[in-house]
């Protein structure tokens with residue numbers, strides 16, 4: 001059970017520390033090795049995804065990832081900026097299936113900007129394709145506009161694309177995940193405008209034939225964005241492409257008001273995965289010991305579940321998190337009058353204590 | 357003052373009737389001519405945007421548009437489906453600037469799924485580029501995947517693109533609109549991933565030099581989707597591309613909980629425009645006389661303001677709408693206990709009465 005630990009930037013190291021503490025407390029024999037990534041990778045080795053880090057990640061069974069990005073790297077050229085590490089890892093490791101639960105813990109219902117009745121009990125799973133689409137499609141760049149009213153001017157351009165096999169495999173992930181939940185899949189596309197997503201709709205419809213027990217609904221992305229605000233609890237599993245998934249999964253996370261609680265898993269075709277919190281590197285609070293480590297701790301639980309098949313240990317962690325919430329412990333991001341404000345380390349310690 | 361009136365499908369004809377009633381009551385000499393569009397265009401002439409309709413729209417100074425789409429046209433091939441009429445009109449008339457205010461009327465704060473303190477007083481303007489981006493970029497289609505792990509399979513593909521001049525002109529629209537408001541523009545892109553939107557960011561930054569009095573902020577689209585849910589009132593003018601704008605403007609509209617109240621304008625380089633409600637054709641309630649005509653009536657007000665420069669008449673309509681809301685009149689979509697439920701016609705009549 002080899003785990004590559006990549007803390008990254010900002011609050012990354014602090015929250016990763018707590019997740020590692022929780023893993024250590026389980027009494028399993030994990031082999032952990034740490035490496036630099038993101039801005040830290042650039043600072044140490046001149047590249048956000050240093051060769052050694054990529055090698056380590058490839059050799060490991062799973063990657064536990066903190067967060068990347070910090071102000072001082074904002075002005076670097078794009079290829080050297082921290083977030084390129086994420087894109088590189090996804091592509092190099094073939095992590096095509098991004099699973100992002102948007103769950104609202106009953107104790108935290110007040111943290112949402114939505115009315116309690118709209119979000120309480122929210123439990124949806126967003127599955128985002130992660131290695132295709134306009135994120136990686138070629139050609140792309142800046143060129144001379146070849147025709148039309150702007151011919152001769154410069155234009156920026158990118159290529160959106162999805163091959164049949166790419167759509168099939170993510171559709172399978174969605175239908176199989178739905179079977180373990182409420183057996184409903186909403187496939188989000190823009191088939192009324194985009195050829196890529198008319199094709200997506202056709203292929204998802206075809207894959208659905210193998211899952212007659214699962215309900216499939218197609219929804220346009222603009223409507224999905226509206227329904228997430230209007231009645232998010234109506235969704236069970238939502239599956240979509242890389243670009244739409246980027247937008248919708250963040251919107252869905254924010255519905256809960258407690259993005260500091262939300263883990264994510266990015267899986268390959270076997271059981272390898274990269275696990276990271278849904279939130280970012282929050283450089284403004286880095287080093288202050290106030291970051292919420294729970295999303296990272298819950299990401300470690302997802303790792304146990306998906307990569308190592310250790311369901312019981314995953315449950316143990318998830319239950320421990322529920323227990324500390326029930327105890328009223330809160331980091332500042334989810335603090336409310338009446339609850340007990342704690343820092344990053346205290347929260348990690350409390351989860352360890354609650355494992356018992 | 358020639359106006360092409362295109363009622364379209366579903367509730368389109370009902371709501372357009374009320375807007376026309378209000379225009380008639382102003383005592384101006386508009387020349388109105390009606391034509392079929394969308395499913396109605398297909399039913400009458402075999403095409404969602406019949407030649408005669410396009411000709412009328414081109415000859416007019418402004419287009420007043422209802423809504424398109426109905427169940428019976430869902431199974432037509434894409435090129436014949438109702439929404440192609442919208443795309444065709446935008447492109448043929450060069451309507452590159454889509455203005456969509458998301459306003460929450462104080463009387464309707466309860467209709468939102470968001471907490472009152474998060475949305476009360478909301479007044480943001482989303483400016484969406486409407487004739488470029490991946491909506492119209494070529495090449496597009498389904499082909500054999502040329503390379504990579506899926507080589508030889510079929511793939512769907514589209515081209516995202518923005519030429520310099522396209523970005524410049526929409527940026528000017530945004531900065532100028534901001535000057536009449538709170539002088540703040542948020543440009544939404546995905547410059548960290550897409551070449552098109554790194555280019556977008558560069559050009560918007562350059563145009564901004566001509567507007568030193570306006571504040572410019574750049575924001576990634578995933579973050580913008582989150583901030584719209586977290587703290588929508590922080591935005592003033594939000595400008596973005598066609599695809600991101602499609603998603604964000606619908607999300608923003610839904611924040612208000614009263615999309616039946618929100619108008620839109622789609623403008624060309626001169627003062628010509630197409631004006632339509634932000635909501636759709638709602639075929640499920642078509643013909644029942646319960647649709648909310650206010651978004652369409654407010655769209656007519658935008659037409660008076662932007663195309664005909666009749667600010668006073670536009671104000672008159674907008675004030676009349678405020679007055680009927682203050683009187684407690686509500687169509688079913690915005691009805692709450694204590695208010696008076698009225699139908700489409702009664703609402704239109706009430707606005708006419710309130711013009712005085």
Ligand SMILES: CC(C)[C@H](C(=O)O)[C@@H](O)C(=O)O
Nearest residue numbers: 083084086087246548549578
């Ligand atoms: C940092 C960025 C490249 C990345 C993405 O767009 O995928 C991020 O927003 C995410 O969702 O993980």
Ligand SMILES: CC(C)[C@H](C(=O)O)[C@@H](O)C(=O)O
Nearest residue numbers: 192193222439440442443602
């Ligand atoms: C109907 C569809 C083509 C259209 C769009 O995507 O632009 C609609 O969603 C809109 O926003 O007006």
